[in-house]
Amino acid sequence: MSCTRQPEENLAKVQQKIREAAAQGAQIVCLQELFRSLYFCDVEDYENFKLAEPIPGPSTETLGALAKELNVVIVASLFEKRAEGIYHNTTAVLDADGKYLGKYRKMHIPDDPGFYEKFYFTPGDLGYKVFDTKYAKIGVLICWDQWYPEAARITSLMGAELLVYPTAIGWSIHQDLPTNAEQYDAWQTIQRSHAVANGVHVVSVNRVGREAEIQFWGGSFIANPFGKLLYKGSHDQEEVHVSEISLSDTDHYRTHWPFFRDRRIDSYGLVTKRYIDSEA
Secondary structure, rough: OOOOOOOOHHHHHHHHHHHHHHHOOOOOOEEOOOOOOHHHHHHHOOOHHOOOOOOOOOOOOOOOHHHHOOOOEEEEEEEEEEEEEEEEEEEEEEEOOOOOEEEEEEEOOOOEEEEHHHHOOOOOOOOOOEEOOOOEEEOOOOOOHHHOOOHHHHHHHOOEEEEEEEOOEEEEEEOOHHHHHHHHHHHHHHHHHHHHHHHHEEEEOEEEEEEEEEEEEOOOEEOOOOOOEEEEOOOOOOOOOOOOOOOOHHHHHHHHOOOOOOOOOHHOOOOOOOOOOOOO
């Protein structure tokens, strides 16, 4: 979905698109990262903190009512105001009966040209989360989290039956086409590798449209537990897409490719270090 400067317009638009998905048979609907506004992290501007809201709050109340009406699970990425001066990039999960199941706060916070998220967001402190919804146990991670195999692994080990990544990532409008292609391919490849390593479906939902100096690259996709693409969205068009997935695929792939069985957990202690100095 592309977005405008008006949060209420975006909220109304996303409700219509949720209805379209439900009419096509969707049971779980994942929205893109920070769908209620333009991607405001392209600049450091204190006025943008006014876009934040409590969670649960107005948006979860609205989406919870819609989830109940349509009998769908909604995964909704929001800008959370936790307290004065403490803000998070947070995703709330509404079950198919409208119940608010809880939230996940983005753990990995980037700081790059055009993506000044450290200015706005306190790193998540709830840990990794799995939500037991009516239709599946959903592991929720957010955008920059998608580059970290540790996040996908831990969430999968907690029992997630699929991993979802609400996302807002794009190209600088000043980049050349080969760089664009390389960046998108890396983004897709790392997430498909999470599907393979953990034997779960991965669903990544990105926004489209040009905002300031960023062309959001869309390309939302679904990968099966062996990394096979079941769907790939366009780079520049809004789309509502429904795919049917079989959660039993996880058992099939984990049985035939038993990565979990053969993990040497006794040897992984060093992964908790920032860096391993050879001279230390």
